[in-house]
Amino acid sequence: MHDQSFDRRAFLQTALGMGAFFLLPRISFAQGGGAKAQPFSWDALTQMAQQLAASPYQPPEIADRDILEQVDYDFHNQIRFKPDSTLWKDVDGSSRVQMFFPGRYFKDPVRIFTVQDGMATEVPFDLDLFDIPADNPAQGLDQTRGFAGFRVQGPDGDRDWMAFLGASYWRTSGYSGQFGLSARGLAVDTAMPEGPEEFPIFTSFWLERGEGSDVTAYALMDSPSVTGAYRIASHQQDGAIQDVTARIFLRKDIRRLGLAPLTSMFWYGKNSRHLAPDWRPEVHDSDGLQILTAGGERIWRPLNNPPRTMANSFQAPSVQGFGLMQRERDFDEYQDDGVFYEKRASAWVEPQGDWGDGAVMLVELRTDDEIHDNIVALWRPAEDALAGSEHEFSYRLSWVEDVPIQAPSGRFIATRFGAGGVPGQPRPHDVVKLVCDFTAPGLTPQDDPALNVVTSDGNMFNQAVRPIVGTENWRATVDIDFAQMDPETDKPIDLRIYISTADRAVTETLLLQLFPSQLRKLLASRP
Incomplete structure (x- = not known):
């Protein structure tokens, strides 16, 4: 694997360089001349994607490129969508939609349509939809024919609850x-050592109101390797719940196809506090990957900020769910009253139907700041992704506080590292102590709980499991001796851990990946 640096702004700039703006089959309108409604359906959109895949990829022609380059971060922040132009603002109980303006980091034009009673009408791009200061270079745009994306506000128009902006990205x-x-x-080809990742882009959206604040976004995807039709039905219910269906058509062979990808940020947490010079105890949007296998096993993999790019696969045929979670919900563990990391949502992917053989893949990139999105989780089908093939998949995406599945067994709530050995005695060389706090409803000392550890390397000793005094939680500890490992290769140590009583597991399965170079850095930091 190779090291990469992911800056959020630079990443968007790269991702947005791959779209296409073209006359859509069956639906094309003259700009500025009064858009006419035309029939629209999910099957018609699918046909558009299929027909597009049969033609060679056409890179976008960016109008007003030089002017858009001048609309940098500061100029872009001066531009505001006019409230009077908001879509559906006069419909009681409905969500409202406002468009994003293009600029240096959002050059590729995105067409937006509204759908009502099976008829689609384009919302033409127009400078008059925005408040733009007189000295802003955006005033010079005269050929641009598309927006950058859109945001969805609540019925009161007081806050955003969903946004589509950049490549095929969205957030709630x-x-x-x-x-x-x-x-x-x-x-497409995420973290492949042979070449760069490809970022398909949503080139057009069709927006349809549902009941209450519900919104369905239909999207057309295009890129050199793939086209696709997407239907994303969103509603608010103890979070944001989205039912996603995708029909994709491959123009080329794809080495690594990733379904339902999630992207997040992990700088450091309890398991890696020594890696950052920051004053806050923890900084991350997500702190772990959770997987529910077909057999009902619950897997928890705390995230890393590795010394180099790492891509790990977890075999999970017919997976029941996976997601990037934010388990730590205590403000005191972040102490950040500006961005409130303790309030960041977890995102859980629940396949609809059997996705068959495949694996959940976790990609972790090294980062030295919180502005970098350095975590990707996705589902990789086992079958080859070949040119000319077609795929349809559906899933429910839940943006919630905690994973929306019952958890009858205990779970791990904190993972820490320190110097190994026994206090008061000489500390052994290249030995760390792993401390795992966990919940275990109903567990008592009389149950004689045991720590089960399987390791790919190193030696384990000094294992112990005990209740944490004054709480309902438990703590497991073990020393890890990695002195015999080659410091030149920095081969990671993979651990598989769970707590049991007799022959019964009482916790989920904890997976860890440790790097000797980082463990040595931890030990070197002590006085």
């Missing part, structure tokens, strides 16, 4: 009103 404010991690339509 989840259960708390706080935006955090992102979803996207498809991942």
